[in-house]
Amino acid sequence: MILFDKPECPFCWKVRLAIAELGLDVEVINYLAPGQEAIWRPLTPNTTVPVLVTDEGVIYESDVIMEYLADLSGTLLPAKREERNTARLLHKYSDSKIGVGLREVIFEKRDKPEDKWDMDRINKGIERFYQALPFLEIELDNQDYFTSCYSFPEAAITARFALAEAYGVEIPVEFPNLKSWFARMKARPSFEQTQPFLLRLNR
Numbered sequence: 001m002i003l004f005d006k007p008e009c010p011f012c013w014k015v016r017l018a019i020a021e022l023g024l025d026v027e028v029i030n031y032l033a034p035g036q037e038a039i040w041r042p043l044t045p046n047t048t049v050p051v052l053v054t055d056e057g058v059i060y061e062s063d064v065i066m067e068y069l070a071d072l073s074g075t076l077l078p079a080k081r082e083e084r085n086t087a088r089l090l091h092k093y094s095d096s097k098i099g100v101g102l103r104e105v106i107f108e109k110r111d112k113p114e115d116k117w118d119m120d121r122i123n124k125g126i127e128r129f130y131q132a133l134p135f136l137e138i139e140l141d142n143q144d145y146f147t148s149c150y151s152f153p154e155a156a157i158t159a160r161f162a163l164a165e166a167y168g169v170e171i172p173v174e175f176p177n178l179k180s181w182f183a184r185m186k187a188r189p190s191f192e193q194t195q196p197f198l199l200r201l202n203r
């Protein structure tokens with residue numbers, strides 16, 4: 001399989017984490033590498049990465065790719081239907097609710113010197129990110145994973161939290177379950193294996 005990938009994109013990072021956790025043999029190609037854009041753009045009507053090329057066809061949209069990886073491996077979703085629903089709902093929550101505030105922070109800080117940052121936009125984005133956390137803190141409780149195994153929310157939320165951290169937004173102490181969960185996720189080999197090079201430099 002081939003994954004067309006943007007290293008610092010949270011949707012792509014989530015897919016890379018899932019691939020690493022599953023130990024799948026996938027060639028990861030940077031979407032901007034010379035000559036690659038002409039290959040992947042025509043494969044998707046949505047003009048976005050990630051795009052996964054498989055023997056069974058081309059899959060775009062990260063949530064559909066995650067479902068494909070779960071289907072293929074039989075291990076990325078919990079066995080119980082009720083838990084599978086939880087995993088899918090939290091995955092959706094990560095892509096929509098957690099992403100919106102963070103996007104403001106990242107877009108404002110990225111490619112701009114610090115003295116040009118719009119602190120009002122940044123603070124509003126951080127506030128919005130924090131507002132998304134109480135629900136996750138309660139859902140996680142003090143379990144190892146959001147469901148009974150490493151699943152969609154682990155990959156999706158790890159990528160979001162790691163991007164937050166790289167842009168100076170820590171998980172506040174009021175969320176001890178999320179803080180220790182995130183520390184555990186970062187200690188997994190999949191994190192080191194998939195971390196974008198640019199974010200490593202920022203640490």
Ligand SMILES: N[C@@H](CCC(=O)N[C@@H](CS)C(=O)NCC(=O)O)C(=O)O
Pocket residue numbers: 006008009010011047048049050060061062063
């Ligand atoms: N709904 C899409 C969103 C993916 C997305 O927004 N990807 C961005 C990067 S984060 C992208 O490819 N942007 C086009 C570009 O950078 O040229 C998914 O879940 O796969």
